[in-house]
Amino acid sequence: MTTPQAQRPPSGIYRALVWGLFLFCVSFALIGGVIAEHAMTLLNCQPHADIRAGSCSFLKNALALRLTPFLSADTPLDYPFMLLRNFWGLILVWLAAIAWSRHAWQHPSSPSPASTARHASVPATISLQQSLHQVLQASFWILLIGLIAFCIAFGTPFLSTYLAREILQMIGCNPGAFDPLVSACMAKLGFWTPRLQPFLLPFLGQLGSPLWLFWQFGDVLAYWSALIAAVLGLKVYVAHRIAVTKVA
Known part of the structure; x- marks a missing residue:
């Protein structure tokens, strides 16, 4: 028999957080430059690493510093x-909020009479949890396979x-074949x-690629691994909740 809180559908906050994170990531991954351009226009400030040298408040400066790189994308x-480099902290906090909202939904402090009056079948509850688990599992494997493919490449x-x-x-940018690093386009930000320059070095660029992978893309690999760990943690948690619901 399932508990009353397990019988209720997911809360509106939980659904809003899940869909919000999905839309946020997809939007910045596809049209990040357009979003950054409009956001910078609304902020109307010139960001600077030193807040005292900038022309905007602390919060606006922090947001603008993370949006500026999208404007210089080639x-x-x-x-x-x-997106991973500039918003990895926000994404992790967002995932933590999703986990917390789901935990609060499944463990209400004092269930109301209206919530206890609702009834849903055990298979429906398990099916909902399994659907979420499948989404997390697919996301985990996509991220993991993508990371492996990136490292191999x-x-x-x-x-x-x-x-x-x-x-x-x-x-x-056509670096040329004789001396690629002297090409004018290689000086572009x-x-x-900047990350691909060492891969073009004669001899050392070819044989030192494992070193350049971690030297030039270490931050990307770290953020990528953190996202994989966060998704894996959520997947394990949801699997545990499925087992608890079946026992109940």
């Missing part, structure tokens, strides 16, 4: 990495150099150009 391919000798050249050409 291509939309940069947006997902900038930029950690494999010669393959990493080839990909570096292809990406640079996609963003409009952005996400990809």
Whole structure:
């Protein structure tokens, strides 16, 4: 027999948090530059690393500093990495809020008569939890496989150099073959150009790709791993709740 709180549908706060995080990540991953441009216009301030040298308040400055990199992106391919790099803390807090809201939904301090009067079948409750578990499991494997593929792509000798050249050409930079680092476009700022420079070094760029992977993309790998750990933790928690509901 299931408990009254387990019979209730997810709260509106829980659904709003889940869909809000989904829309936030998808929006910035696809059109982060457009969102950043409109947001900076609304903020109407010039961000600076030193708040005393900026022209906006502390909160506006903190937000503007995280939006500015999206404006310097060479291509939309940069947006997902900038999202992880600039908003990883917010995403982790958001995931924690989702976990807390679900815990509060399943463990109300004092259930109201209206909530205890609702009845739903045990299979329906388990089905809802299993659906969430499947979404988390799919997200976990997508993130994990993506991380492995990223490490293989930029950690494999010669393959990493080839990909570096292809990406640079996609963003409009042709480094050349004889001395790629002297090309004018290699001095451009952005996400990809500074990180891919070591992969183009003669001989050392090809054989040192495992080192360059962690040296140039260490922050991306750390944020990526943190997201995987957070999703895994939520997946384990939901699996535990499914087991508890079945026993109840």
